[in-house]
Amino acid sequence: MMKLQHLGLILFSWLTLASCNKIEDEYQYKDELDVSWEQMAQQTTEQLIAQFWNQEGYFNYGSEGSDLGFQYWPNAHAMDVVIDGYLRTNDPKYSAYFDKWFEGVKKKNGNTYKNVFYDDMEWNALTMLRLFEITKEQKYMDAVLLLWNDILPAWNTEYAGGGLAWRKDMLHSKNACSNGPASILAARLYKLTKEEQYLEWAIRIYDWQKETLFDRATGAVYDNINGETDVVNKTALTYNQGTFLGTAVELFDITQDPLYMNDAQKIANYTITKCIDASNNVLRNEGDGDGALFKGIFVRYFVEFLLRDGVQEAFRSKFENFLRNNAKVAWTQGQDAGIVLFSPSWTQKPLGQTQLTSQSSAAMLFEGLVYFEKTHKNN
Template sequence: MKKFLIVLSVLSGMAFTSCIDKDLGPLRNNFEEVEEIVYDYAATADSMQSSTYSLYIAADGSFNFNPGGSFGGYWPNAHALHVYVDAYTRTGNGIYLDRMKKLLNGIKSNNGGTFTNVFNDDMLWLGNSCVRAYEATGDEEYLDVAEFLWHDILESYSEVFGGGITWKKDTPNLKNAVSNGPTIVLATRLYHVTNDDYYLDWAKDLYVWQKENLVDPETGLVWDNIELIEGVPTVKKDWIFTYNAGTWIGSGLRLFQITGENGYLLDAIKTAKSSMTRSEISTEGVLNNEGQGDGGLFKGVFVRYFTELIQEPSLNETDRKAMIDFMKFNADTFYKSGLKRPEMLSGPNWREMPTGQTDLTTQLSGMMLIEAAALLQEEGIFE
């Protein structure tokens, strides 16, 4: 009689199988009991933080776009600050305080000695990460930068299309979800730390504008932009990306938490549910591969705000369980199939090991996923 013996083992977080085909005599069981993988997301996050720092860091404290390459760009480095804040709030390790400040200064020096940028979305990403850094550290410099960026961005508000922020300072007839959703989130963050209704009023105004112009009323998914083409307002409805859904979820959730108005929460839930089930955002339970380059960072932004929604106490348990299962499936899939060891590198497809070069954007998305998983595991939300 022949037997196939399947043994599952875990070594440095990697699972592998081996098959042995030989005569073994009388059998009591056809298969040896398989040990379940135990996920330690905090340890994995620490390893990814360490590896990313070693591979991508530049002499001025900013991150290169590729190991040994040149400056990784304004907005990827803004998200790197987010990831530092994740690590610092999770561990309390003071090493991240120095790294955060060097990164902030590195972004400025690589941007011509100023935080002003023609891309409003670039400044928005940094403004949001700076408010988080201020909340985590109490360092007023971060808040000063965020408030400076806020006022710079508002110069691009206009009544073209009835309101909204332009994508860039020089595109008066083009307004994107990526320059409005993060503005709403930034406004709510600044309201939270200043208690100034000025910011809340802006958040509400921009929320109404984006919902009327860039959000599908049926699905809650977010269209990329509205542009004046030959005098006709045209919405780019076939461009639907994870990060726009993420910031819309964050916008509705935060306005609900501030105002208590349930409609905001229902909007966030609608977008979250569609993101879990519709092919524009995910496939068979895993967030879509949106490539490297800019697209490499999109999923990480989604994960950040989707995680905040999972943590919201007002969610009903059915919705919460579905969202937890979705997040855990993404994290577990990436942990088992998409994280290249020992380099601890992420690819754009969380179902597959990365091959070739990994862009900073793509690496940061993987780090955001693992940091979110570590947070949810620490809070007992991931069992």
């Protein structure tokens, strides 16, 4: 899935977050924006469907009028946005896409859910697990377990002492992108089934990643280790930060071990101080294509982290304001008013056509913020 060249880390230059006004009236930046977070989420998600949905039952990679074909892994995230929209509104117009997507993606992917990329299968399994939780339809769980059993052979100790490989034909490449989502999947399967094997896998994968691809001093999550040379690529990308953060939160939920929340806080703090465009204090542009999805994935798991009681109060305000600032900047600078299409940068309007990855990422930001504000307010 990682088809782009890795980006170097942006040098840290911390800017103090401006204080935000009290959130009122559907989580609006009062006197600054004339649209609510809810409206931002609604418009961005609606445009994702309008511009990218293919009537054959999947999401196109390019917006309407472009010819960029089909990509398997972004389809999972686009459907996650549709699920977010459904959970936000309980509107059946969103759930009407569930079955169509489930069948359409399989057909377009060669009449199978399996793939050479382990991480791609993990993302789709996570989405299908959400569909199962909502609908309770067994076909979704059956597909999750089919994928899970195809993912498990990725684990091998021949290279790097363990960890899940990135690709079926590259068992020596152990990547954060194939281990983070897998451990989240295992933890969530445990929550649903209470079968110990899933918890054991979640912890095993997490512990290996923490030992091999995590800087405990800073909170950086490294991209991969080459098991043939034992060389670690120390690039830190937002989506890898997000999935390791997400696993820490899942394991904290299960075990209540504060060590997981300590890890999560380090990961979150590193991301919002190092993986940013310092001039606007928003998550940085990590390129188009695959990279355009990375920020949204981080936001999804960052929001889950912020909803836990274990976040230290000394950090909570900074984290919450960072989330709101990203949404404010993305809405005011990252899209043309009235068009609601987003580029890979949340500080620049798109030029011409846009991609499923960048639109999904923006939608995850706004949907995630609405979910956070509503849930936080009700707790």
